Amino acid sequence: MIHFFAFKRLRHRIIFAFTILLVVSLLANSLLAIWQVIQQSQEDYQVSVHQKMELLDHHIHYYAQNIASNTRMLAEFPLIREADQRITSYKNTQSSEGLLPMRPMQGDPYEQEVYQILKTFQESHDSVKNASLGVEANGGFVMHPPRPRFNHYDARERQWYQKALESPGEVVISEIYTTSSGEKVVLCVMTVFDEKDQLRGVITVDFDLEALSNMLTDTTIGSSGYAMLTDSTGSILAYPDQPEVVGKSLEDIGLGSLLQGETLKEQTIDTFFYQDQSYRIQVSPSTLAEFPLFYISFIHTSEFYQSGWILSQKLLLSAFFLLLFSMLLAYWLSGQLTNSLGKLREFADQLAEGNLSQRLSLTDQDEIGQLAQRFNEMASAIEKSQKELESKVKERTSALSSTNHQLQETNEELQQTVVLLKNTQDQLIQSEKLAGLSTLVAGLAHEINTPLGGSISMASYLEHQMQQLLKDIEAEALDQHEFDQYMLRLQDSVQVLLRNLHRSSDLIQHFKQVAVDHRREEKRSFYVKPYVEETLLGFQQLLKAGNHQLTLDCEEQLSIHSFPGALSQIIAILTQNALEHGFADREGGSIHLSFQKQDHRLILTYSDDGKGMSEAVKSRIFEPFFTTARHRGSIGLGLHILYNLLMLQLKGDVVVESHPEQGTIFHLIWEP
Known part of the structure; x- marks a missing residue:
C-alpha cells in the first residue's frame, strides 16, 4: 500500500490526497445509491407480487361465480x-x-x-x-x-x-x-x-383446476418469476406449465420446509435455494372466502441486483470522467501553490547562507503573499538585529534579570500553592464526604516538593550569577569569553529550572487525571471476550519476556451494555500491577481472568500466584500515591484509578484477598 508520506513533493501529496478523498467519496455514494436501488427493487417486487395475487384472486372469484352460475343453470x-x-x-x-x-x-x-x-x-x-x-x-x-x-x-x-x-x-x-x-x-x-x-x-x-393453472401460466412476476397455487396443507392445486406437479405435496417437490407444522403460514424468505437456483419466496394467503388458498411466488434474486448493476456501470463511467477532471484540476491548483512555496524555500535558503539583503517579490494578496511579506519583514528585522547586537547585550542582561525576578515570583506562587494544598488537605480531612481527596492532596504535595526544591535552589543560583555578572560589567572586567561562559551557565541553569517546573506541572496534570470523568464515555453493547483479548495484546511481549502465563475464562457470546473503555483500563491496570509488583524479580508467574454473569451482575475474578501482600499493604492499595516500588519509578495511582472507575463510573464493588507469597485475588462486581 502506498504511504502518503512516500511522496517527497508537496504537489504529489496534494494530488494523491485529493484523488483518494474523491475516490472514497464516490465509492461510498455509489454503494449507497446501489443499495437504495436494490432495496427499492425489492419493495417494488413486493408490491408487484401483491398486485398480481389480488388480480389472481379477482380471476378465481369470477371462476367461482362461473361455476355457481353453470350449476344453477343445470339445476x-x-x-x-x-x-x-x-x-x-x-x-x-x-x-x-x-x-x-x-x-x-x-x-x-x-x-x-x-x-x-x-x-x-x-x-x-x-x-x-x-x-x-x-x-x-x-x-x-x-x-x-x-x-x-x-x-x-x-x-x-x-x-x-x-x-x-x-x-x-x-x-x-x-x-x-x-x-x-x-x-x-x-x-x-x-x-x-x-x-x-x-x-x-x-x-x-x-x-x-386446469383453468387455475392456465391463469398462473399467464401471470408473470418480473422477467422470470412465477407463482403456484396450493391449499392450506401444502397440496399443489395449480402449477404453470407443469400439469404433472398438480396433486403433489410441497414435500414431493422439495419445498416441505415452507410448511409450519402441517399447514402453510404467510411468510417471506429473502434467499431460498430451489432447483439449484436462488429465489426470494413469498407465501401469501388468498382473500377469497370461497377457497382457503395460498399463493407461493418465486422471484429470482438476480432480478433485484440487475438494476443495481446497470446503475453501477453508469456510476463507474461518470466517476472515471469526474476523477480525470478532478486530477487535472488538482494538478493545476497544486502547481499554483507549490510554485509560490518554491520561491519561499529559495528565499529561506539565502537567509540561511547569510544573505540578508534579499527580498521576495511575490505580490499576491492571498496567504502565500502575506507569508512572503512576513518573510521580508523577518529578513529586515534580522538584518537590523545583526547591526545592533552589541548594543543589546545590556538589554539582554536586563531581560535576564527580569526573567529571574519572574521566576522567583513563580516559585513564590508555587510555594503558596503547596501551602494552599496543605490547608485544603486539613479541611478535607475534617469532611467525611471528601475524606479520600485529602490523601490525594497530601500525595501531590509530597511528590511536588522535590522538583519545587530544585527550582528554588536553581533560582537562588541564577540570582547569584546575575549579581556577579552585573558586578563584572560595572567593573569592566568582562571579556567576550567570560561573557559567553556566563551565558552558558545561565542557559543551563534556566533549562534545569524549566525541567523542574515542567515536572511539577506534569504531576499536577497527572493528579487531575486521577478523578474519573464518568460522563466522558457513552455506554454501548459489546462482547466481553474479544474486547478483553484486544486489551491484553499490548502485554504479550511483557508476559513473554518474563515467561508468564495469562489465561482467560469467558463465554464467547457473553455480551454486556456498559463502558468498554473503563473495562479495558481496569484489565490493563490489574495486569500491569501484577507485572510490576506481583512478579517483580521473578519469572514463570500465572495470571487468570474469569468473567461470569449472575442475576444481571457481571463478576470479574482476577488471580495471580505472585508475591501477595501483607494486611498493612492490602489496606492501603487503593490510596493515591501509595506504592511499595517508588524506587522503581512507580507513583502509586494505578489501583486508585481502578477503584474510581469501578465505584464512580461502573457503580460496582471490589473485594481483595491476598497473603504474602500466596498470590492475590480481586473480585470486581458491577451491574452492566
Whole structure:
C-alpha cells in the first residue's frame, strides 16, 4: 500500500490526497445509491407480487361465480326439475362383485333424456369433469361420464346431498378435494325444486383446476418469476406449465420446509435455494372466502441486483470522467501553490547562507503573499538585529534579570500553592464526604516538593550569577569569553529550572487525571471476550519476556451494555500491577481472568500466584500515591484509578484477598 508520506513533493501529496478523498467519496455514494436501488427493487417486487395475487384472486372469484352460475343453470333445467323415481340406476340392485356398473341408456326413457342432458352439459364445458343428479324420491343416481358405485348406493345418504339440503335453493361450493381417481376438483351442489317448490333432488357438478393453472401460466412476476397455487396443507392445486406437479405435496417437490407444522403460514424468505437456483419466496394467503388458498411466488434474486448493476456501470463511467477532471484540476491548483512555496524555500535558503539583503517579490494578496511579506519583514528585522547586537547585550542582561525576578515570583506562587494544598488537605480531612481527596492532596504535595526544591535552589543560583555578572560589567572586567561562559551557565541553569517546573506541572496534570470523568464515555453493547483479548495484546511481549502465563475464562457470546473503555483500563491496570509488583524479580508467574454473569451482575475474578501482600499493604492499595516500588519509578495511582472507575463510573464493588507469597485475588462486581 502506498504511504502518503512516500511522496517527497508537496504537489504529489496534494494530488494523491485529493484523488483518494474523491475516490472514497464516490465509492461510498455509489454503494449507497446501489443499495437504495436494490432495496427499492425489492419493495417494488413486493408490491408487484401483491398486485398480481389480488388480480389472481379477482380471476378465481369470477371462476367461482362461473361455476355457481353453470350449476344453477343445470339445476333449473325444466327436465331436471321433474326428477322422480323413474331414475333407477343403483336402486334395488346389487352385484356379486360389490360394484354396480351404471347403464342409464338401458333405463326409463326419462332417465335416458336426463343422462343426455348431463352428457351434453359436461362435454360442452371443458372445465366440467362430472355432472350428476341424485333423486329425492328413491335415492336414484345418474351421472356423466358413468362410473360404477357400490351395492345399494343411495344418493340421499351421501355427504354432498346433505350439504346441499343445508342451503336449499343456493349453490354450495365445496372445498377443493381429491377424487377417487386422484384428480383435484371443486364440487358444486344445488337442490332441485319443481314448480310447486317440492324437493326433487340435488344436482352436482365437478370442476377441474386446469383453468387455475392456465391463469398462473399467464401471470408473470418480473422477467422470470412465477407463482403456484396450493391449499392450506401444502397440496399443489395449480402449477404453470407443469400439469404433472398438480396433486403433489410441497414435500414431493422439495419445498416441505415452507410448511409450519402441517399447514402453510404467510411468510417471506429473502434467499431460498430451489432447483439449484436462488429465489426470494413469498407465501401469501388468498382473500377469497370461497377457497382457503395460498399463493407461493418465486422471484429470482438476480432480478433485484440487475438494476443495481446497470446503475453501477453508469456510476463507474461518470466517476472515471469526474476523477480525470478532478486530477487535472488538482494538478493545476497544486502547481499554483507549490510554485509560490518554491520561491519561499529559495528565499529561506539565502537567509540561511547569510544573505540578508534579499527580498521576495511575490505580490499576491492571498496567504502565500502575506507569508512572503512576513518573510521580508523577518529578513529586515534580522538584518537590523545583526547591526545592533552589541548594543543589546545590556538589554539582554536586563531581560535576564527580569526573567529571574519572574521566576522567583513563580516559585513564590508555587510555594503558596503547596501551602494552599496543605490547608485544603486539613479541611478535607475534617469532611467525611471528601475524606479520600485529602490523601490525594497530601500525595501531590509530597511528590511536588522535590522538583519545587530544585527550582528554588536553581533560582537562588541564577540570582547569584546575575549579581556577579552585573558586578563584572560595572567593573569592566568582562571579556567576550567570560561573557559567553556566563551565558552558558545561565542557559543551563534556566533549562534545569524549566525541567523542574515542567515536572511539577506534569504531576499536577497527572493528579487531575486521577478523578474519573464518568460522563466522558457513552455506554454501548459489546462482547466481553474479544474486547478483553484486544486489551491484553499490548502485554504479550511483557508476559513473554518474563515467561508468564495469562489465561482467560469467558463465554464467547457473553455480551454486556456498559463502558468498554473503563473495562479495558481496569484489565490493563490489574495486569500491569501484577507485572510490576506481583512478579517483580521473578519469572514463570500465572495470571487468570474469569468473567461470569449472575442475576444481571457481571463478576470479574482476577488471580495471580505472585508475591501477595501483607494486611498493612492490602489496606492501603487503593490510596493515591501509595506504592511499595517508588524506587522503581512507580507513583502509586494505578489501583486508585481502578477503584474510581469501578465505584464512580461502573457503580460496582471490589473485594481483595491476598497473603504474602500466596498470590492475590480481586473480585470486581458491577451491574452492566
